[in-house]
Amino acid sequence: TQLLEQSPQFLSIQEGENLTVYCNSSSVFSSLQWYRQEPGEGPVLLVTVVTGGEVKKLKRLTFQFGDARKDSSLHITAAQPGDTGLYLCAVAWAGNMLTFGGGTRLMVKP
Amino acid sequence: EPEVTQTPSHQVTQMGQEVILRCVPISNHLYFYWYRQILGQKVEFLVSFYNNEISEKSEIFDDQFSVERPDGSNFTLKIRSTKLEDSAMYFCASTERHKNIQYFGAGTRLSVL
Numbered sequence: 001t002q003l004l005e006q007s008p009q010f011l012s013i014q015e016g017e018n019l020t021v022y023c024n025s026s027s028v029f030s031s032l033q034w035y036r037q038e039p040g041e042g043p044v045l046l047v048t049v050v051t052g053g054e055v056k057k058l059k060r061l062t063f064q065f066g067d068a069r070k071d072s073s074l075h076i077t078a079a080q081p082g083d084t085g086l087y088l089c090a091v092a093w094a095g096n097m098l099t100f101g102g103g104t105r106l107m108v109k110p
Numbered sequence: 111e112p113e114v115t116q117t118p119s120h121q122v123t124q125m126g127q128e129v130i131l132r133c134v135p136i137s138n139h140l141y142f143y144w145y146r147q148i149l150g151q152k153v154e155f156l157v158s159f160y161n162n163e164i165s166e167k168s169e170i171f172d173d174q175f176s177v178e179r180p181d182g183s184n185f186t187l188k189i190r191s192t193k194l195e196d197s198a199m200y201f202c203a204s205t206e207r208h209k210n211i212q213y214f215g216a217g218t219r220l221s222v223l
Contacts, residue, residue, distance in 0.1 A: 042201045042214030043153065096208060097155040097166050
């Protein structure tokens with residue numbers, strides 16, 4: 001079983017639409033991170049959520065950490081083609097090794 | 111803005127050959143990591159390195175793999191005898207302090223033929 005399950009795996013939408021992607025687990029985490037990875041690049045950290053129920057906003061992106069700290073969501077408002085990419089959630093273990101989910105590959109069509 | 115740089119961007123090798131993937135972490139960073147991403151699969155942790163020794167390693171990081179910081183700037187990953195299944199993107203990352211944000215390089219695509 002996967003530690004972090006991300007859904008959906010693929011999402012193709014039109015510019016201007018809203019979307020939500022999910023990161024779920026049966027484990028409880030002290031914190032969870034969201035990354036974005038573009039083709040030919042490494043993952044880039046978007047946000048870290050720490051407190052159960054926490055909501056963080058980054059322009060049109062809204063991140064929420066579940067009350068029980070087992071899951072998280074990323075909501076994008078009015079998606080733009082520049083939002084296209086692979087969205088990854090991750091948790092840090094022990095010495096700081098990151099465990100990633102499988103990712104949601106988002107394509108926003110103009 | 112400081113960044114982690116990796117060379118080469120693409121390495122093609124024959125099965126059984128040794129490869130060395132190179133990384134230059136951000137200059138004041140002290141913790142270094144290697145991850146890999148097989149095509150279509152998730153990013154997987156390989157190894158972390160601090161104070162000139164391995165601090166954590168995953169099951170993937172077997173005896174065929176080694177890491178080294180040969181000088182004050184480079185951090186290398188060596189695969190002794192490559193296998194077809196070693197084909198993947200290899201990402202280097204670094205952090206300034208323990209449990210800080212990890213900054214990733216653009217990766218080296220390793221193709222084993």
